Amino acid sequence: MTDTVGVAILRLEHGEGLPLPVYATDGAAGMDVCAAEDVDLAPGARHAVATGFAVAIPQGYEIQVRPRSGLAFKHGISVPNAPGTIDSDYRGELKVLLINHGDESFAIRRGDRVAQLVLAPVTRAAFAEVGDLDETQRGAGGFGSTGGHATL
Numbered sequence: 001m002t003d004t005v006g007v008a009i010l011r012l013e014h015g016e017g018l019p020l021p022v023y024a025t026d027g028a029a030g031m032d033v034c035a036a037e038d039v040d041l042a043p044g045a046r047h048a049v050a051t052g053f054a055v056a057i058p059q060g061y062e063i064q065v066r067p068r069s070g071l072a073f074k075h076g077i078s079v080p081n082a083p084g085t086i087d088s089d090y091r092g093e094l095k096v097l098l099i100n101h102g103d104e105s106f107a108i109r110r111g112d113r114v115a116q117l118v119l120a121p122v123t124r125a126a127f128a129e130v131g132d133l134d135e136t137q138r139g140a141g142g143f144g145s146t147g148g149h150a151t152l
């Protein structure tokens, strides 16, 4: 049994009758979240899908909105801002941004599980401005500097 963290959830009027986000299996990291509206997402189109609820996440945590791999693999439906960030002080409706990367229109129907929510701890940074940074093996190398592509 893993620890759980209480998260207050408020059902909005248009969320009536919908299941709350739920872990599909005992070991699931994400809770599947349903659409509260019907949307036909044309190829290339984006939409902020209503979920019909709002949350109050305890301070020190966030909720990440992540794509479902099945929708991504089968239909090209993804979350353009993945992982979407739900701040602990946000009290508006939780929305799921979706984009259709496929080549066919995709029908989202109220009650469809369109994304998954992951509750995650947040460590806040306290920046300390300095004149120099310590030296490292990597230095300023990045963006493929260590190789990894087959160069035939």
Ligand SMILES: O=c1ccn([C@H]2C[C@H](O)[C@@H](COP(=O)(O)OP(=O)(O)OP(=O)(O)O)O2)c(=O)[nH]1
Pocket (backbone or CB within 6 Å): 065, 081, 084, 085, 086, 087, 088, 090, 093, 094, 095, 096, 097
């Ligand atoms: O997928 C998402 C992403 C964000 N939000 C809500 C909750 C989040 O706390 C707020 C702000 O999100 P974010 O910080 O990513 O957006 P921003 O463009 O920086 O807007 P803001 O200036 O309001 O912070 O919008 C969602 O409902 N779904």
Ligand SMILES: [Mg+2]
Pocket (backbone or CB within 6 Å): none
């Ligand atoms: Mg922001």
